[in-house]
Amino acid sequence: MPEGDTVLQTAARLHHVLAGQHLVRSEFRVPQLATTDLAGWHVREAIPVGKHLLIRLRAPESLPSGTARPTRDFTLHSHLMMDGMWRFSDVTRPAPRSFRIRALLETATSRAYAEDVQAFALIPTAAEGELVGHLGPDLLHPNFSDADVTMALTNLRCHPARAVSSALMDQRNLAGIGNIYRNETLFVSGLPHTVRVGDLPDDVLLDVIRTAHWLLDLNRFRLPRSTTGLAPCAGDSMWVYSRGGRPCRRCGTAIRSGEIDDAILALDDDNVPTARDGRPQKMRFIWWCPSCQRERR
Numbered sequence: 001m002p003e004g005d006t007v008l009q010t011a012a013r014l015h016h017v018l019a020g021q022h023l024v025r026s027e028f029r030v031p032q033l034a035t036t037d038l039a040g041w042h043v044r045e046a047i048p049v050g051k052h053l054l055i056r057l058r059a060p061e062s063l064p065s066g067t068a069r070p071t072r073d074f075t076l077h078s079h080l081m082m083d084g085m086w087r088f089s090d091v092t093r094p095a096p097r098s099f100r101i102r103a104l105l106e107t108a109t110s111r112a113y114a115e116d117v118q119a120f121a122l123i124p125t126a127a128e129g130e131l132v133g134h135l136g137p138d139l140l141h142p143n144f145s146d147a148d149v150t151m152a153l154t155n156l157r158c159h160p161a162r163a164v165s166s167a168l169m170d171q172r173n174l175a176g177i178g179n180i181y182r183n184e185t186l187f188v189s190g191l192p193h194t195v196r197v198g199d200l201p202d203d204v205l206l207d208v209i210r211t212a213h214w215l216l217d218l219n220r221f222r223l224p225r226s227t228t229g230l231a232p233c234a235g236d237s238m239w240v241y242s243r244g245g246r247p248c249r250r251c252g253t254a255i256r257s258g259e260i261d262d263a264i265l266a267l268d269d270d271n272v273p274t275a276r277d278g279r280p281q282k283m284r285f286i287w288w289c290p291s292c293q294r295e296r297r
Contacts, residue, residue, distance in 0.1 A: 002051065002080045002084070002085075002178065003051075003077070003176070003177070003178035003180055003181055003216070004048070004050060004051060004138075004139060004140050004175065004176025004177065004178070004181070004216050005140065005176075005216055005219045005220060005222075005225060006074065006142050007048045007050070007051050007052070007053060007080065007176075008048045008220060008224070009107065009221060010048070010053060010080070010085070010086050010120075011046045011047055011048040011053055012046075012084070013088060013209045014046035014053070014055060014086060014112055014295045015046040015047070017088050017107075017110045017112055017218055018043040018055070018105060018107060018110065018112060019043050019044065019045050019142075020039065020043065020117070020173075021040075021041055021042070021043055021108065021110070022040060022042050022043075022107065022108075022110070023038050023040065023043065023105055023106065023107060023108035023169050024039055024107060024108055024159050025039055025104070025105075025106040026038035026039060026104065026105050026106070027103065027104040028102070028103050028104075028118050028120065029101060029102050030102050030103070030118065032119075032120060033103075033120055033122060034287075036122060038057065040060050040104070041055055041057045041058065041059050041060065041074075042057065042058040043055065043056075043105075043107070044056040044057060044058055044073075045171065045261055048138075048140065049128075049132045049135065049138060049175070050135045050138050050171055050175025050176050051080065051133070051171065051175065051176065051178070052077060052078075052079055052132050052135075052150075053077070053078045053079070053080070053086075054076070054077055054128065054130065054132070055075060055076040055077075055078075055105075056073070056074075056075050056077065056125055057073070057074045058072055058073060058074075059071075059072045059073075059074055059076065060072075060148075061173065063260040068249065071102070071124050071126070072125065073125040073126070074122055074123065074124055074125060075122070075123055075124070075125045075127075075128050076098050076119050076120070076122050077119075077121040077122075077123065077128075077131050077132075078103070078114060078118065078119060078120050079117070079119035080117060081116075081117070081118055081119060083116045083120065084102075084114065084117035084118065084119075084229060085114070085115050085116065085117070086112055086113070086115075086117070087112070087113055087114075087115060088111065088112050088113075088176050089110075089111045089113075090109070090110065090111070091106055091107075091108070091109060091111050092108060095112075096113055098115065100115040100116050101113050101115055101190065102114045102115070102116065102117045102118065102120070103117065103120060108238075117233075119282075129173055131264055132234060133173055134171075135171050135172065135175040135261055136151065136152055136155045136171065136172055136173045136174040137149075137151050137152050137172055137174050137175065138174050138175045138176060139175065139176040139177065139212055139213045139216050139217075140176050140216055140217065140220060144213060149206060149209050149210060149213075151155075152174040152209045152221050153202065153205055153206055153209060154175060155172065155173040155174065155248075156173050156174075156197050156205060156209075157197065157198075157205075157295065158173075159197060159265050159266065159275055160196065160197050160198025160265055161196050161197070161198060161265070161266035162196065162265050162266060162267070163193060163194045163195070163196060163197075163260065163267055164186070164191060164193070164195050164197050164200065164205075164208065165182060165186060165194065165260055165286065166260060166261075166262040166263075166264060167197050168182050168185065168186075168208070168212065169262050169284070170262075172214040173215070174212070176212075176216055177212055177216075177286070179241075179251075179284050179286075180225075180227075180238070180241050181212055181216060181227075182284075182286075183239075183240050183241045183286055183287050183288070184215055184227040184238065184239055184240065184241055185208060185211050186208075186288065186293065187239045187240045187288065187289060187293060188191055188209045188211050188215070188227070188239065189204075189207060189211050190292055191204075191208065191293060191295055192288060192293045193260055193286050193288060193293075194260075194267065194293065194295075196267055196297070215227050220275060224237065225237065226238075227239060228249065229242075231282035236249070238265075240255050240288055240289060241287055242254065242287065243255045243287060244257030244287055245257075248289040248291065248292060250289070251289065251291045251292055252291055253290060253291040254291070255287055255288070255289055256287065256288055256289075257285060257286065257287045258285070258286055259284065259285055259286065260283070260284055260286050261282060262282045262283075262284055263282040267281075
């Protein structure tokens with residue numbers, strides 16, 4: 001699943017390619033927008049909100065029938081989910097022909113097209129809250145502040161028996177963390193995945209939130225990403241993510257791997273699930289150092 005930094009970089013590219021121009025062609029290959037035509041619409045901006053992409057548009061004054069529009073400001077919402085991505089090309093190149101393409105937007109000079117993106121919606125901009133209003137503080141918002149850190153802490157405290165690992169992945173608590181940053185944040189913070197939120201004092205949780213923000217912000221516009229501060233080309237870019245069986249970069253202990261169900265809302269003292277959030281099982285691979293991330297007693 002794309003991380004918050006990937007979504008931010010995608011939004012920045014969409015904004016650079018489309019903003020300030022009128023669309024001359026659009027095409028959607030998803031049922032909910034199959035008959036939508038955005039030709040003639042003006043692209044105002046593209047922004048990220050957590051892992052959501054919002055392309056804000058200004059529609060022509062009148063409908064094709066000549067009737068005045070009740071509102072002209074709309075937002076094209078998309079979510080990359082697990083495998084989606086936006087790609088870009090010059091319109092002088094042949095239009096891509098692939099069964100993976102779900103949306104295509106063209107201006108007089110540029111083209112943006114979405115591959116394997118399933119979640120689309122076109123809504124009035126005033127109604128954006130219906131799609132992103134449930135999100136916690138955006139860790140990559142340009143004005144992320146101490147007040148956002150405090151709000152994220154309050155959100156995390158709503159389920160004290162939940163594993164901190166799963167709580168970090170819940171975008172309702174704080175937005176932007178994916179599986180890479182979940183694993184890397186917990187390693188840097190020295191915490192095991194299964195420690196319960198309620199077993200951590202405020203100062204530790206605040207440190208976790210700030211660490212996640214720091215790691216994401218370090219990679220705001222870095223490609224490829226690195227959480228260690230070392231050059232990705234040297235293969236030293238991650239502390240634990242996808243490094244099962246290899247030595248810990250800090251202590252040399254073999255990194256372990258496993259799975260965690262992020263749909264679990266509560267664990268008992270033996271890490272046995274006692275409550276779920278109503279979703280189906282949501283398993284994710286996790287990695288940790290058994291020495292640097294010891295269980296707290």
